[in-house]
Amino acid sequence: MSLTTPADPATAEPATAYRAGALLVRDHRVRVPVDRDEPTRFGDLHVLAREVVDPTRDGDDLPLLLFLQGGPGGAGPRPMPGGWIATATRTHRVVLLDQRGTGRSSRVDGRTIARFDDPATAADFLACFRADAIVEDAEAVRAQVFGGRRWATLGQSYGGFLTLTYLSRHPEALTACYVTGGLPGVTASAPDVYRATYPRQAARNRELARLYPDDPAVLGRLADRLAAGDVRLPTGDPFSVRRLQTLGGPLGMSTGIDALHWLLETAFDEDGEPSAAFAATVAQQTGFDTNPLYAVLQEVIYHQGEVVGGWAAQAEHQRWSAFAETARPLQLTGEAMFRWMYDEHTALRPFAGAVDALAARTSWPALYDLDRLARNEVPVAAVQYYDDPYVDLDLALGTASAVGNAQVWVTNEHLHDGLRVAGDVILPRLMDLAAGTWSVTGR
Numbered sequence: 001m002s003l004t005t006p007a008d009p010a011t012a013e014p015a016t017a018y019r020a021g022a023l024l025v026r027d028h029r030v031r032v033p034v035d036r037d038e039p040t041r042f043g044d045l046h047v048l049a050r051e052v053v054d055p056t057r058d059g060d061d062l063p064l065l066l067f068l069q070g071g072p073g074g075a076g077p078r079p080m081p082g083g084w085i086a087t088a089t090r091t092h093r094v095v096l097l098d099q100r101g102t103g104r105s106s107r108v109d110g111r112t113i114a115r116f117d118d119p120a121t122a123a124d125f126l127a128c129f130r131a132d133a134i135v136e137d138a139e140a141v142r143a144q145v146f147g148g149r150r151w152a153t154l155g156q157s158y159g160g161f162l163t164l165t166y167l168s169r170h171p172e173a174l175t176a177c178y179v180t181g182g183l184p185g186v187t188a189s190a191p192d193v194y195r196a197t198y199p200r201q202a203a204r205n206r207e208l209a210r211l212y213p214d215d216p217a218v219l220g221r222l223a224d225r226l227a228a229g230d231v232r233l234p235t236g237d238p239f240s241v242r243r244l245q246t247l248g249g250p251l252g253m254s255t256g257i258d259a260l261h262w263l264l265e266t267a268f269d270e271d272g273e274p275s276a277a278f279a280a281t282v283a284q285q286t287g288f289d290t291n292p293l294y295a296v297l298q299e300v301i302y303h304q305g306e307v308v309g310g311w312a313a314q315a316e317h318q319r320w321s322a323f324a325e326t327a328r329p330l331q332l333t334g335e336a337m338f339r340w341m342y343d344e345h346t347a348l349r350p351f352a353g354a355v356d357a358l359a360a361r362t363s364w365p366a367l368y369d370l371d372r373l374a375r376n377e378v379p380v381a382a383v384q385y386y387d388d389p390y391v392d393l394d395l396a397l398g399t400a401s402a403v404g405n406a407q408v409w410v411t412n413e414h415l416h417d418g419l420r421v422a423g424d425v426i427l428p429r430l431m432d433l434a435a436g437t438w439s440v441t442g443r
Helices: 083-088 110-114 119-129 131-146 158-169 190-211 215-226 241-252 256-264 276-286 292-296 312-318 349-360 370-374 393-402 418-435
Strands: 016-020 023-033 044-053 064-068 093-097 151-156 174-180 380-385 406-411
Touching (some): 023 131, 064 131, 083 418, 110 349, 119 131, 119 292, 119 349, 151 158, 158 370, 158 380, 174 418, 190 215, 190 241, 190 256, 190 312, 190 393, 215 241, 241 276, 256 276, 292 349, 380 418, 393 406
Parallel strands (some): 064 093, 064 151, 151 174, 174 380
Antiparallel strands (some): 016 023, 023 044, 044 093
């Protein structure tokens, strides 16, 4: 199976320029191999890099800022008024990258995977969509579009994982690195990650109950009804108790608990059955039609060297009796993917054989160079959030202590989406931290 005929070497297409509100936008597409070790095996794909600039400063020699999107399997944000992009374009030319397989970067979905003849080959293909490949795509963009100019990076969530891979492979390309809620445990395995984050998700469930004391009873009533097994979502997928539990994914966001509360307000019709409006929202919020790689690659992003195969989140989940489907109050799960999803989610079913092959794989290439990170000289400024259930604070601080020239600002003012809701404050502060004009100690 091939996406396109291989090109040699990576080449950029002519840019498309247009206005988007108050910003000038140029869309660049670069052609790169799917598998750089065997370029002819899967052919090429196109990577979109969207350049965004204040049109009044387009002729200026502005520094470049590459945004590394969260994920995995995340397309870059589309420029909208306000927010951190408005702040960044006051001083920088911003580059928004659609990670390979997402958005306009040769999107991968169930139809793509269905073209493979066997699950093992499909798994080999999907293994080409990790941080190491994304960083090499960024390097192709830097060389082909921006003439090899160095740039700073802003990594949100999984973008912080990408940042450390970038520093491990191409530190010479970077002037500074800013990370928001995304310092991974560079030596942590997937089991380590879920062992650390499950207690944090349990804390978010307790916070839901504290803020909205009646909501656990609503969730329990829903779970009791869904346990009968004859309720379906508008997509045709079964509306199971475990699908209901995945509504806890956004609890790590600033508006997650409030949004869930207002959603639960619509849970039942007057006849006591789950309402059609509620079911439609659940299908959208807990589905993967728009981002299947987020589920498929969720555990793969942690694997390095020799690992224990299997489903790490599922194994940790089974250690917590409080998270059982039969437990009351019902506990909602967080950023964790489970094998049952590939049976119950329409968008994920085509990936089932491939993810089984990925889960069985016990040997993976390294993503981080620990020696190079220890010697790092590129300024790294990160913000981590006390109550973030997605990226464990203790693992993040352990990484920061092992990376040269890294500073971390720890705060409880925000949750995982701090950049989205307060980017106009967070980004300038990180830039000052990296430049040495602001200190986390207040000196």
